[in-house]
Every structure is written in C-alpha cells, then in structure tokens.
Amino acid sequence: MNHIEYETKVLDINPSEIIAKLRELNAQETPEYLEYRMLFDMKTEGTKWVRVRQENGVTKMTYKYKPADDESVGSTTEIEVEVSDFKKTTEILEKLGFFYRSMYQEKKIHIFHYNDIEFSLCTWPKLETYLEIESNSKEKVNEGLALLGLQGKDVGDYDIAKLYAAKGIDMNASERLSFGENR
Numbered sequence: 234m235n236h237i238e239y240e241t242k243v244l245d246i247n248p249s250e251i252i253a254k255l256r257e258l259n260a261q262e263t264p265e266y267l268e269y270r271m272l273f274d275m276k277t278e279g280t281k282w283v284r285v286r287q288e289n290g291v292t293k294m295t296y297k298y299k300p301a302d303d304e305s306v307g308s309t310t311e312i313e314v315e316v317s318d319f320k321k322t323t324e325i326l327e328k329l330g331f332f333y334r335s336m337y338q339e340k341k342i343h344i345f346h347y348n349d350i351e352f353s354l355c356t357w358p359k360l361e362t363y364l365e366i367e368s369n370s371k372e373k374v375n376e377g378l379a380l381l382g383l384q385g386k387d388v389g390d391y392d393i394a395k396l397y398a399a400k401g402i403d404m405n406a407s408e409r410l411s412f413g414e415n416r
Contacts (some may be wrong), residue, residue, distance in 0.1 A: 238309040238347035239298075239374050240386045244396075248354050248362045252343070254381050260347035263289070263355075267412075271323050273331035283331060285322050288342070292319045294326075304389040306371050336411045350377040358410050360396055371376045 256262070270286035284295045295313040316322045343354040350373050353365040366377040378384050397404040405412060 236311050238311050241306050242391045243364040243383050243386050243388050246364050255345040258347050260345035263344040265343040266343055268342055273326045287319045292316050306374050358412055
C-alpha cells in the first residue's frame with residue numbers, strides 16, 4: 234500500500250530553542266543518533282529512488298516517488314519495509330541493476346514525538362541543522378508548526394541536494410558525505 238509522506242522542513246532554526254520547546258511540551262524524546270544510508274536510482278528522471286538506511290540499529294529499505302519540482306507537503310509517496318542486513322540489501326539492489334546515486338551518506342537525527350507528530354532535528358555534514366515535521370496529514374504538520382510558533386517561516390519538502398547546491402556542493406558527485414567517522 235502506498236503511503237503519502239506529509240512532512241515539511243523548516244530552515245534557519247535555533248536547534249536549542251526548538252529542543253527546549255519540545256521538552257516543555259513533554260514530547261517523547263529519542264536522543265540524537267547517526268543514520269547512514271545509500272541511495273539507488275531507478276533510471277528515471279530522478280524522481281523515483283530506493284533508499285537503504287541504518288538508524289538506531291534498525292535497517293529499512295524505502296521506495297520513494299516525488300514529482301519533479303514539487304516541494305509541497307504531501308508530495309512524496311513512500312513504501313518502507315524493515316530488512317535484516319544493510320550490506321546484503323544494498324548488494325541485492327546492485328545485482329538487480331539499480332545504481333548508486335551516491336555511495337554513502339550520514340546525518341545526525343534527534344527525534345521528538347508529540348500528539349502523532351514527529352519532530353526531527355536533522356544535521357547533515359556541512360549544512361545547518363533544520364527541523365523536519367512529519368505526520369499523517371497536512372493539518373497535523375501545520376499543528377506542529379503552530380506548537381513551535383513557526384508559522385510564516387520558510388517551509389517545504391526541500392530536496393537535500395538543493396540545500397547542498399545552495400552552498401555550492403554537488404552532493405550527487407560525492408561518493409561519501411560523512412562527519413569523518415570511519416565506517
């Protein structure tokens with residue numbers, strides 16, 4: 234079954250203020266952890282891809298579809314399944330003819346849950362931390378923005394590659410985006 238992803242990114246935030254507000258709300262907190270992932274293209278116009286990621290000891294494979302140049306909330310379709318082995322899953326995709334969009338990526342994530350809304354503070358190498366708000370509807374995403382007083386801020390389901398491009402970095406030309414830890 235397809236799942237519409239209702240999420241938005243909020244750029245230009247003060248992470249410590251966001252964390253303090255979420256703690257005041259008594260949101261359920263998952264401490265920051267390192268996620269690593271590999272992306273595989275499906276030989277289309279770059280709007281369909283498969284992601285394999287390891288987060289907090291759990292490996293997941295996700296099919297994603299995003300219409301070209303649509304950054305609105307609810308524009309991404311995803312189907313996700315838990316898999317048992319990161320390396321073997323990436324090997325299977327490679328054997329099936331998928332090709333890496335980029336070899337290896339890392340990001341740090343600090344998650345809070347409140348009232349069926351997930352708030353994720355995301356930090357990628359060489360980018361400022363941003364907030365991602367995700368839920369099961371646009372209304373819940375907007376509720377999350379209101380809870381934190383973020384209405385009117387620059388929001389959208391921004392492509393990470395575009396955020397890197399704004400800094401003059403072609404993330405798809407990088408074989409490795411990491412914080413320097415050895416993997």
